[in-house]
Amino acid sequence: MRSDEKPGRKAASSPGEDAPFRLDPIGLVHSPFTSQAGVPVQPALAEPEDAGTIEIYEQFAAGLDDIDRFERIWVISWFHRAGPVRLRVTPYLDRQQRGLFATRAPSRPNPIGISPVRLLRREGRILYVADLDLLDGTPVLDLKPYAPTFDVFPVSRQGWLEDRTPHSGRADDRFAPDR
Amino acid sequence: MRSDEKPGRKAASSPGEDAPFRLDPIGLVHSPFTSQAGVPVQPALAEPEDAGTIEIYEQFAAGLDDIDRFERIWVISWFHRAGPVRLRVTPYLDRQQRGLFATRAPSRPNPIGISPVRLLRREGRILYVADLDLLDGTPVLDLKPYAPTFDVFPVSRQGWLEDRTPHSGRADDRFAPDR
Numbered sequence: 001m002r003s004d005e006k007p008g009r010k011a012a013s014s015p016g017e018d019a020p021f022r023l024d025p026i027g028l029v030h031s032p033f034t035s036q037a038g039v040p041v042q043p044a045l046a047e048p049e050d051a052g053t054i055e056i057y058e059q060f061a062a063g064l065d066d067i068d069r070f071e072r073i074w075v076i077s078w079f080h081r082a083g084p085v086r087l088r089v090t091p092y093l094d095r096q097q098r099g100l101f102a103t104r105a106p107s108r109p110n111p112i113g114i115s116p117v118r119l120l121r122r123e124g125r126i127l128y129v130a131d132l133d134l135l136d137g138t139p140v141l142d143l144k145p146y147a148p149t150f151d152v153f154p155v156s157r158q159g160w161l162e163d164r165t166p167h168s169g170r171a172d173d174r175f176a177p178d179r
Numbered sequence: 180m181r182s183d184e185k186p187g188r189k190a191a192s193s194p195g196e197d198a199p200f201r202l203d204p205i206g207l208v209h210s211p212f213t214s215q216a217g218v219p220v221q222p223a224l225a226e227p228e229d230a231g232t233i234e235i236y237e238q239f240a241a242g243l244d245d246i247d248r249f250e251r252i253w254v255i256s257w258f259h260r261a262g263p264v265r266l267r268v269t270p271y272l273d274r275q276q277r278g279l280f281a282t283r284a285p286s287r288p289n290p291i292g293i294s295p296v297r298l299l300r301r302e303g304r305i306l307y308v309a310d311l312d313l314l315d316g317t318p319v320l321d322l323k324p325y326a327p328t329f330d331v332f333p334v335s336r337q338g339w340l341e342d343r344t345p346h347s348g349r350a351d352d353r354f355a356p357d358r
Contacts, residue, residue, distance in 0.1 A: 019318060021257055023200040023289045042329045056280075060288060063266040065278030069338035073280075076291055078200055087242040099244030101235075101252075101322040104329065109239060110202045110320040112255055114293055116332060139198060141289040143280040147337045149345070150221045150283065151330065153295060158326045159248035166328070 025139035026063075027056040027125075029077065033135050036081065036176050041092045041169035042104065043116050043131035051120070054127040054140055061125040064143075068122040072146035075129075078139040079111035083177045093169055094160055102159055106175045113138075116146050204318035205242075206235040206304075208256065212314050215260065215355050220271045220348035221283065222295050222310035230299070233306040233319055240304040243322075247301040251325035254308075257318040258290035262356045272348055273339055281338055285354045292317075295325050 031052035033039045040046040054075065056064060067073065084107065090096060091103040100108060113134065120128040127143075210231035212218045219225040233254060235243060246252065263286065269275060270282040279287060292313065299307040306322075 019202070019204050019257075021202040021204075021318070023198070023202060025198050025200075026288050044329050044332070060266065060280075063279035063288075064281075065267070066281035066338060067278055069336060069341075070281065071334045071336040072332055074293065076289070076293070078198075087239065088244070099246055100242035101239075102243075102245035102249065102324050104323055108321055109205050109242075110255070112291065112321050114253065114255070114323065116330065139200070142287055142291050144283055144293065145281050145338055145340070146332065146334065147340050148334055149337065149340050149343070150223050151295065153223070153251055153325065155250045155325065155327055157248060157250040158328065159245055159324055161324070161326050161328050162248075164328070 023078065023141055025078065025141060026060045027054055027140040029054055029134045029136065029138040029140060031132050031134055031136045035173070036135070036171050037173045039135060039171045040133040041171055043133050045166055045169040046131040046133060047168065048130065050132050051130040052132045054129055056125045056127070058125065064122065064125065067143065067145065068119065070119060070145040072116055073119050074144040074146055075115040075117055075134065075140060076142035076144065077113040077115065077134055078141055079106040079113055080137070080139055081135055081177060082106040082108070082111040083175050085109050092171055093164055093166055096160070098160055112141065202257065202320055204257065204320060205239045206233055206319040208233055208313045208315065208317040208319060210311050210313055210315045214352070215314070215350050216352045218314060218350045219312040220350055222312050224345055224348040225310040225312060226347065227309065229311050230309040231311045233308055235304045235306070237304065243301065243304060246322065246324065247298065249298060249324040251295055252298050253323040253325055254294040254296055254313065254319060255321035255323065256292040256294065256313055257320055258285040258292055259316070259318055260314055260356060261285040261287070261290040262354050264288050271350055272343055272345055275339070277339055291320065
């Protein structure tokens, strides 16, 4: 696609070069959280009891080999219960409106989440995880290993989060569908 | 969706609860890389000249406010030139086959990339970035701030990457469409 072409009109198979793209889940989150309010804002702000499982569908199970040698994994998920898209939001940990892309709020044009959860153990195609910040029933799109080699950077500026060192944080219902 | 239901048969609007889900890009990567061979394997392994721009389409530009106060951002992208899905792969930095989900290889069921690139500056809806590991023309699905508060974890195990401390790394064509 060149920059002078418009995004996405044609139907397409996945993967492919033509938008819109199509996603089929590879699995499903089982968690204690049935509504947004009370869910940890991020895995980094979770408590020990915020644990659950990730069920990977049978046809993708072969891709799980070697994953249990990683202590943490990225769960790429679909925010299936996110409300309408908003390009300006007040994030959970802030009191001021911010541009959506400067936040991790779920009300995104493509509501994709990246959650670095702790992998406790694997039993076949079931992954037991902690530091979980996802609703029960969240569709899982992908899993990737969390690796300091790839994912840890020294950063001197982190925008509106700069003066905040939250040690915990729970969502409310501000991004629920009926708000 | 309950765990006893099959994934994805119905058509659905986005965002929504029913798979398959539909993605429309919010923008486009402009980079020096026109084919897989030679692209940095990860942003962490890039050289200073691996830079480019991310063009966000006009209708999403309002979501960019406040983003330039972050030094690094996650570019969530669609690997539009990835080859067929493979559940076992030999990753670029390894010599052994691994389960796909224990790697960051592009040949994924949902070919979504997460690239923590360095944000140099913003000019309107154009972001100038370095540490870029994406092909020219890569569709951008989402942007999120990189925040040590959320993204940096102490990790004692990182699987097959454990004995490796690569300081650079370039792709070859093993995951190209015609391989």
